[in-house]
Amino acid sequence: MTNRFDPETRVTLRRGLMRRGQELATKLAALLAGADGDRLVRALGLDAKPGARPEEILRAALDQVEQRRRWLDADDDRYGRCDECGVDLGAASLLEMPWADRCKAHPPGAARP
Numbered sequence: 001m002t003n004r005f006d007p008e009t010r011v012t013l014r015r016g017l018m019r020r021g022q023e024l025a026t027k028l029a030a031l032l033a034g035a036d037g038d039r040l041v042r043a044l045g046l047d048a049k050p051g052a053r054p055e056e057i058l059r060a061a062l063d064q065v066e067q068r069r070r071w072l073d074a075d076d077d078r079y080g081r082c083d084e085c086g087v088d089l090g091a092a093s094l095l096e097m098p099w100a101d102r103c104k105a106h107p108p109g110a111a112r113p
């Protein structure tokens with residue numbers, strides 16, 4: 001168990017994750033109803049791998065947000081750390097983007113070793 005976040009910060013982070021999840025789910029529904037997927041992906045600021053379909057990108061982003069929320073709820077230490085190097089992203093950055101999963105040295109879309 002960790003206590004990296006005070007209760008108030010935790011509540012704010014959780015709310016941010018829920019909102020992001022809802023936003024992604026809404027866009028995914030719009031996409032499935034025929035909206036322009038490339039535009040949706042860009043509007044969400046998602047990392048669009050070349051060749052990936054917008055639906056795949058949105059589903060992956062939704063999974064990622066859900067996983068972060070589960071980690072936060074479970075007090076799992078993986079929450080709020082860079083997927084690549086494990087550095088703590090810090091409460092200030094996480095409050096801006098509670099679903100963040102990369103540090104500045106490992107931006108999304110960077111080649112994995």
Ligand SMILES: [Zn+2]
Pocket residue numbers: 082083084085086087102103104105106
């Ligand atoms: Zn990193």
